[in-house]
Amino acid sequence: MTKGSDLLVRALESEGVEYIFAIPGEENLDVLNSLRGSKIKLVITRHEQAAGFMAATYGRLTGRAGVCMTTLGPGALNLTTSAAYAHLGAMPMVMITGQKAIRSSRQAKFQIVDIVATMRPLTKMATQIISAQSIPTLVRDAFRVAQQERPGPVHLELPEDVASDEAAAEIIHPHVVELPVAPDVAIDRAAAMIASAERPLVMLGAGASRPQLAEPLSRFVRRLGIPFFNTQMGKGAVNAGSNLYMGTAALSERDWIHEAVDKADLIISIGHDTIEKPPFIMNEKGPRVVHVGATPATVEQVYFPEAEIIGDVGASLAALAGRLEGKLPNAGALLGLREKILAKLAEGSTEDRFPLTPQRIVHDVREAVPPDGIVTLDNGMYKIWFARNYRTSVANTLLLDNALATMGAGLPSAIAAALIHPERKILAVCGDGGFMMNSQELETAVRLGVHIVVLILEDHAYGMIRWKQEADHFADFGLEFGNPEFVAYAKSYGATGSRVASTADFLPTLKAALDGKGVHLVVVPIDYSENMRVLVKELPKH
Numbered sequence: 001m002t003k004g005s006d007l008l009v010r011a012l013e014s015e016g017v018e019y020i021f022a023i024p025g026e027e028n029l030d031v032l033n034s035l036r037g038s039k040i041k042l043v044i045t046r047h048e049q050a051a052g053f054m055a056a057t058y059g060r061l062t063g064r065a066g067v068c069m070t071t072l073g074p075g076a077l078n079l080t081t082s083a084a085y086a087h088l089g090a091m092p093m094v095m096i097t098g099q100k101a102i103r104s105s106r107q108a109k110f111q112i113v114d115i116v117a118t119m120r121p122l123t124k125m126a127t128q129i130i131s132a133q134s135i136p137t138l139v140r141d142a143f144r145v146a147q148q149e150r151p152g153p154v155h156l157e158l159p160e161d162v163a164s165d166e167a168a169a170e171i172i173h174p175h176v177v178e179l180p181v182a183p184d185v186a187i188d189r190a191a192a193m194i195a196s197a198e199r200p201l202v203m204l205g206a207g208a209s210r211p212q213l214a215e216p217l218s219r220f221v222r223r224l225g226i227p228f229f230n231t232q233m234g235k236g237a238v239n240a241g242s243n244l245y246m247g248t249a250a251l252s253e254r255d256w257i258h259e260a261v262d263k264a265d266l267i268i269s270i271g272h273d274t275i276e277k278p279p280f281i282m283n284e285k286g287p288r289v290v291h292v293g294a295t296p297a298t299v300e301q302v303y304f305p306e307a308e309i310i311g312d313v314g315a316s317l318a319a320l321a322g323r324l325e326g327k328l329p330n331a332g333a334l335l336g337l338r339e340k341i342l343a344k345l346a347e348g349s350t351e352d353r354f355p356l357t358p359q360r361i362v363h364d365v366r367e368a369v370p371p372d373g374i375v376t377l378d379n380g381m382y383k384i385w386f387a388r389n390y391r392t393s394v395a396n397t398l399l400l401d402n403a404l405a406t407m408g409a410g411l412p413s414a415i416a417a418a419l420i421h422p423e424r425k426i427l428a429v430c431g432d433g434g435f436m437m438n439s440q441e442l443e444t445a446v447r448l449g450v451h452i453v454v455l456i457l458e459d460h461a462y463g464m465i466r467w468k469q470e471a472d473h474f475a476d477f478g479l480e481f482g483n484p485e486f487v488a489y490a491k492s493y494g495a496t497g498s499r500v501a502s503t504a505d506f507l508p509t510l511k512a513a514l515d516g517k518g519v520h521l522v523v524v525p526i527d528y529s530e531n532m533r534v535l536v537k538e539l540p541k542h
Contacts, residue, residue, distance in 0.1 A: 004132030005030035005163040007171075008096075009038050011139035014171050017067050019043050019058065019419060020096075021051035025071020027098025030163040043419070043448065045412070046440040048075050052082020052095065053412035053438075056153070057376070059092035061396060061420050063211045065146040065154070069096040073111035076118075076157075081406055083122040083153045088275045088403035089233070090206060092151040094142050095119070101161035102130065119155040126155040132167035140172040149179065149294035150207070150273075179294055182311035182319070190268075190290045190307050191323040197266035197288075199333045200226045201246070203279065206233035206403070207271025207293055208313070213237065214395035216314030217270065223321040225331040226268070227338065229257050231279040232383075232402035234271065236392035246334070247341050249279030250387035254539050256341045260334050261287070268292065269305060271313065275403040278302045292316055345389050348530065354503045355525035358385035361457065361506070365427065366390055368510040372397060373425035374417045378410025380431035381463040381528060384535070408437035411454060415441060418450035425514045426452045432483050433462050442493040445519045453513045456486055457526040467531040490521035500524040 008031060012020070021043045024032050035042055045051040051068040058066030070076050076097040086093040097115055100107060119126040125145045129138055135158075142154040194200055208217055208230070217238045221228055229246040230237060238245075247257035261267070261280045264287040271293055272279075281302050282289065291297040291305035294313055299305075309316045349363035356364075362385050369375060371393045377383050377400040392398050399413055414428035435456050445452055462479045469476065490497030496518065500506045506524055513520035 001166045001168050003030060003034065003163070004135055004158070004165045004167055005034040007132060007135040007167060007169055008139065008158065008163070009034040009040065010171050011136045012040060012067065013038060014173050015139065015143045016064060020067045020069050021045055021054040022069035023048050023051060023071070023075055024069060025075055025098055027072050027100065027160040028069060030160065031069070031158070043444070045444050047438060048078035049081050049408065050412040050438050050441045050444070052079045052093070053085065053409045054416040055093045056082060056086040056089065056091040057399065057413040057416035058420060059086065059146070059151065060089070060399065061211065061417060063092070063147070065092040065094045065143050066416070067094050067096065071098045072100060072115065073113050076115040077113060080118065080122060083119060083155070085401065085404045085406055085409060086153040087122050089401055090151045090273065091153070092146040093153040094146055095153060095155045097155065097157050099128070099157050099159040102159045103161055116155065116157050122153070123155045124152045128157040128159070129162055132162050132165040133169045136169050136171045140174065143174065144177070148177065179312035182309045182316045186307070186309045187316065187319050187323065190309050191320060193266060193288065193290055193307060194268065194324055195327060198330050199263055199265045200268065200328070200331065201260060201264040201266070201287070201334055202226050202228035202268045202270065203272060204228060204230040204234035204237045204270050205272030206231060206276055207273050208234045208237040209271070209396060211396060213313055216317050220317040220321050223325045224328060226328070227260070227332065227335050229260065231272065231276050232387045232400055233276055235387060235400070236395050236398050238395070244335070246338050247345060248387050250384045251535070252278045253281055255388070256344045259341065260337050263334060263337070266290065270317070272297070272303065274298045274300050274303050277402055349389065352503045353527065355527040356503055356506060357527050357530050358382055359389060359530065360503065361524065361526060362386055362389040364507040364510065365429070365455070367507055368514055369427055370425055373427065374399065374421065375427045375429060376410050376413035376417060378428070378430040378434035379405050379407045380434055380457070381467055381531060382429065382431060382457050382526070386429065407434035410434060411438050411441050414452045414454070415445050415448065415450060418452050419448070422450070427514065428452060428454045430454060430456055431463060432456055432458045432460065433481070442490065442495055442519060442521070446494045450519070451517055453510070453520045453522060455510065456521065456523045458483065458523055459526050459528055463528050467528065470532060471536050486521060486523045495519035495521055497521045498523070
């Protein structure tokens with residue numbers, strides 16, 4: 001006989017859990033005590049939302065479900081944004097929340113909210129554990145559901161009396177589950193469409209960025225020689241230093257990459273997930289689309305593929321390449337556009353004006369961060385510029401959110417990345433608005449001893465909404481704020497702070513921070529006038 005909380009911890013160990021990101025409460029005390037003798041590392045955060053972002057990022061980078069834990073009521077409700085972040089972003093995560101005893105009501109309804117019902121629309125599965133003996137089964141099922149395609153969050157609620165109950169149950173260990181292989185008829189149909197295309201183009205979507213797909217995707221692109229572009233969340237799925245890379249669809253239309261999209265007569269769409277803002281607007285006069293994914297396409301007004309290959313994506317691409325390699329005389333038909341597209345994106349990237357332009361900031365960040373360094377973006381206007389201009393040469397090294405697109409995730413994501421890859425350089429890029437939403441996690445980073453750099457782009461406003469306000473001809477109103485003195489703020493947490501005073505000062509300051517140890521915060525003012533000049537005035541005219 002053993003306690004339910006001991007069974008929980010043993011089941012989590014069996015799943016290979018390394019970290020639990022948490023703010024425990026009194027309803028979790030049995031679990032907390034069971035963790036004392038476990039090899040699982042408990043990472044205490046300063047807000048439950050940040051714990052969820054860290055767990056989701058762990059899942060995104062590893063393909064294995066990250067785990068977070070909170071108490072009941074207010075603590076559990078603070079996970080809802082993180083749950084939606086993982087649900088829309090297809091990041092495997094298991095959330096464990098506490099609850100009052102279910103066999104007694106000594107505190108009546110104090111702090112009790114129906115968290116299971118709250119979580120159901122935000123998760124793949126939400127369940128209350130009502131028997132200690134069922135814990136191993138439910139934990140195994142939670143990880144299975146969270147990690148299978150399409151990945152996402154799962155919620156388990158563990159009442160305190162169930163956690164303290166004694167029970168006898170065997171741990172159910174994970175087993176390998178392979179995705180089914182797409183039928184030959186589907187692959188043959190798609191191969192015939194691709195072979196007859198005069199101007200084919202490959203698009204890599206969010207579902208192409210799964211960790212296990214980096215090599216199969218790279219081999220597919222190399223074998224066929226068809227140029228490719230990516231959605232924002234598909235960025236970095238394939239070596240973008242390749243001479244087949246055409247760009248990123250950071251906007252839905254009229255960007256430079258859309259010259260290639262408009263001229264294509266067929267798009268091989270790999271892993272596109274319509275939770276992303278549309279990378280292009282499909283219409284009947286546009287290119288035909290072949291959808292390749294682990295799950296069927298979600299048909300939308302802007303996305304209605306003509307053929308689908310559904311199953312293990314790596315195996316499907318290998319089979320497709322086997323049928324087509326060396327048989328596509330028109331494979332590179334659109335490559336003539338590549339030089340112009342990339343040259344237009346590079347314009348302004350070395351401009352010396354101060355405050356710095358977004359293009360210059362992206363250029364210098366790329367210079368400072370090594371190829372395998374990981375950049376985690378919060379959400380703000382700069383995300384569009386990084387999506388368009390930042391080149392990646394190692395898979396999953398630019399983490400951005402184009403699904404829920406929530407602010408506040410950049411710093412927690414960087415902390416999780418640093419725990420997973422302590423040998424790499426990790427940079428969080430945050431606007432001053434998004435940074436302050438979870439800035440308290442600087443203390444978490446310092447306490448954990450991770451080495452990260454936080455780059456704050458300061459404009460004293462909610463910059464993306466301010467851009468939309470101007471673009472839609474509204475008056476400039478209601479979106480400005482003040483900031484703390486960020487260098488002193490960093491110092492108060494035991495971090496190192498630097499403020500960039502000139503354009504020439506930015507790159508050496510950033511390099512010094514990345515080469516240093518511990519937590520560094522670098523503040524640079526940004527000039528967002530380029531938003532209107534390029535994205536509103538220039539692009540619609542080309």
